[in-house]
Amino acid sequence: MDRLKILLVEDNTLTALDLQEILEEAGHTVTAVARTFNEALKAVKTQPPDMALVDITLDGSTENGIETAREMLLVHRMPIIYLTADSDHGTFQAAKETMPAAYLLKPFRADELKLQIELAYHYFQLNQLVDTPSAAHLFLPVDKGYEKIALRDVLYLKADGAYVKIFLTTREQPYHISMNLRHLAQYFSASNFFRLSRSLLLNLDYLERLERNYLYIVGHKTAIPIPAASRKELMKRLTVVRTK
Template identity: 55%
Template sequence: MTPLAILIVEDNTITAMHLRQTLEKAGHTVTGMARTLQSAVTAVKTQRPDLALIDIQLDEKSTGNGIATARELLEQHHMPIIFLTADPELATYQSAIETMPAAYLLKPFRTDELLMNIDLAYHNFQSTQSETVDALMATYVWVPIKDGYEKVTVADVLYIEAAKSYAHIVLADASKHLVTTNLNTVAQYFRGATFFRLSRSYVVNLSHVKQLKDNSLIFSDGKITLDIQPTGRKELIKKLTVIRTKPPK
């Protein structure tokens, strides 16, 4: 199992200590032991955990129960939550699932049950996070500018052009971004199915291409064209879904 940093939110001292011993014996690290919503928030701000175990029924001194605590913690830090409770009532469960917990364990639970749920919760969370990051990476790139970075929508990119050891990213509105690295490096950030390496000098976004005419590639606005070499034209036709027949006279 992956060693994790785990926050315990439990108002029963004996239960909290038992959880800590169980987690540390399994190779995990306990980032904090909180009894109330307030102390849980402080613990998250002090050290961000990979996951939180939260008892639904908390100390009377708390400004909210475990469900309210989970909501507050998720506003501070996105992470999987596992609820622990001795309350078998359906109403409690229905309230808890509104926070989309990774697991919901009824006390008393077995040690192996707890550890397996922790491992499963974390890996499911990581998988979801990876998919989200991949989707964002496929949607946007951040281009360096003088004072920081500017977000560029990948779908808006017409083509990328080599400029000696630099590259220009040309957008649909005809604006350009100069990137101080070569085309080969920049091309790694544009690996989607619509991007095609036309030549040593160009990577083009085929979703913006309107026409392939003789040795010219014409973009949707009809104003921007790129010259294409015979070899590049041949490879491009292989990439496109072309109706194989003679053109009309």
């Protein structure tokens, strides 16, 4: 079995300690134990793991485990295993949108967890190999069918109510996709795509000009405001020559 780097997103200290013991006995390394949404995102950026085990209920956090997993996947693609005491159907359906590798109900058995981890990572690696040849393209649901687009041609995605507008260099008019941006964003996980806000996902390859509070995309004259909360992370993703 592969020795994996695993992030724990768990707000209960005793449960986190039990999980860490199980994982380390199996030969894995726990990269961090995050109790909240912010701690989880920081951990993913600091030391990207091979996998994350995520508790859905995170007391004291601004977001629950499902929201946390969504945002982590925008930063780093990896398999997610949910650990929860919540068997509610609505919670399960919400979790499914993030396409987890497994959904385990507490209390779980240590042997079961070890097997699910091994299976999850095995299938993740297989999918990586299968997806590689076509990773540069997507098929969008358009007019009762599916239309192929090249990721390199995508300028940005913008949430518009129940739809997402996808702007491309090859089309004058955007595609209108009946889907929420959080779900669609997982298909744009390459390093050149950046989630500027809840409603906007940019292809940084087409960032033409940057000002203190605004940025400009190639071919679009309208300035796009930079949220204060996103500016620091955006600057980390860019190579900027600074004046003394």
